[in-house]
Amino acid sequence: MDNARDRITQEIVEAEDLKLLAAVDTYGYQCPGCQTQAFPRSYRPENLVRAHFQLRDPHVSGCEVEGEIKVIAQGKRGSVQQELETSPGLSPARLQLIEDRTIVDPALPHTESQTQSVRRSDGATGLVRREGRRAANSIRPICRAFLRFPFDRHLSLAIPGIAPTTYQTAFKKLRSKGLEPCPNARVFYGELAWTPAAESPEHLTISLNAGEWEEKKLTPYQVVVLWSKWSAAARGRLKNELEIARQENIKAKKDKQASRSYLFFVGAQDAKNPAIFHVLDHRLICTAHDELVFPVRS
Numbered sequence: 445m446d447n448a449r450d451r452i453t454q455e456i457v458e459a460e461d462l463k464l465l466a467a468v469d470t471y472g473y474q475c476p477g478c479q480t481q482a483f484p485r486s487y488r489p490e491n492l493v494r495a496h497f498q499l500r501d502p503h504v505s506g507c508e509v510e511g512e513i514k515v516i517a518q519g520k521r522g523s524v525q526q527e528l529e530t531s532p533g534l535s536p537a538r539l540q541l542i543e544d545r546t547i548v549d550p551a552l553p554h555t556e557s558q559t560q561s562v563r564r565s566d567g568a569t570g571l572v573r574r575e576g577r578r579a580a581n582s583i584r585p586i587c588r589a590f591l592r593f594p595f596d597r598h599l600s601l602a603i604p605g606i607a608p609t610t611y612q613t614a615f616k617k618l619r620s621k622g623l624e625p626c627p628n629a630r631v632f633y634g635e636l637a638w639t640p641a642a643e644s645p646e647h648l649t650i651s652l653n654a655g656e657w658e659e660k661k662l663t664p665y666q667v668v669v670l671w672s673k674w675s676a677a678a679r680g681r682l683k684n685e686l687e688i689a690r691q692e693n694i695k696a697k698k699d700k701q702a703s704r705s706y707l708f709f710v711g712a713q714d715a716k717n718p719a720i721f722h723v724l725d726h727r728l729i730c731t732a733h734d735e736l737v738f739p740v741r742s
């Protein structure tokens with residue numbers, strides 16, 4: 445599972461975000477659907493496997509999170525809108541950036557900004573009642589949903605600073621057909637290059653396998669992450685995530701799979717050099733590995 449619920453705050457937590465915490469309570473999480481204990485795995489920044497949650501005991505019968513695996517598989521072949529409308533975890537409706545996670549006193553009432561999706565459980569079964577589409581605290585679950593549900597990109601999506609209001613229109617692919625001017629804010633994405641990212645104390649420079657071809661040489665789009673003010677944990681997490689994504693990409697290509705690793709980010713194109721994009725916030729950049737599908741409209 446990509447996410448779980450914090451037992452104390454009741455927030456849904458992305459496994460990858462555990463890498464930003466100084467200490468992880470391995471007993472502090474549960475399945476968002478049925479409250480079965482969920483254990484964080486590969487949550488250290490240096491782990492070269494994507495962070496996730498694992499259950500030791502089975503889900504309670506009828507748990508909707510257990511059913512999500514089926515929905516994800518179906519989502520590649522056709523619309524699963526109805527399931528997405530009632531699932532808190534699969535297809536976020538908006539991005540809501542909050543300040544870094546702090547230890548919340550369980551005795552204090554939750555404020556709206558802390559709580560993206562408060563549990564409403566049925567006391568008798570322990571199953572959580574169905575909720576609507578939740579907000580995400582980073583672009584990661586949004587980008588995953590973009591790849592997973594190609595037939596449901598008409599669903600609403602609100603991202604502060606980005607004018608279009610659907611998955612279909614809020615994302616923009618950076619292609620290999622020349623360097624395009626991109627004056628409007630979007631969630632930009634492109635296939636990650638095989639070249640490792642280059643780091644300095646001020647920047648991390650990430651190359652895409654997209655840009656402008658001239659005489660068989662690619663001038664790639666590059667994403668320059670200004671990370672000098674980031675915590676060591678946030679820097680380490682991005683570096684390692686990029687390395688995981690790069691390895692996944694090389695392996696997929698060699699194994700002749702259709703999936704690729706994509707870099708997603710919200711950032712501004714450089715005023716002078718259209719090959720360069722600038723990213724400032726660690727919540728606005730991530731990778732995802734999946735097959736990119738564009739349904740043919742009939």
Ligand SMILES: [Zn+2]
Pocket residue numbers: 475476477478479480503504507508509510
């Ligand atoms: Zn469950």
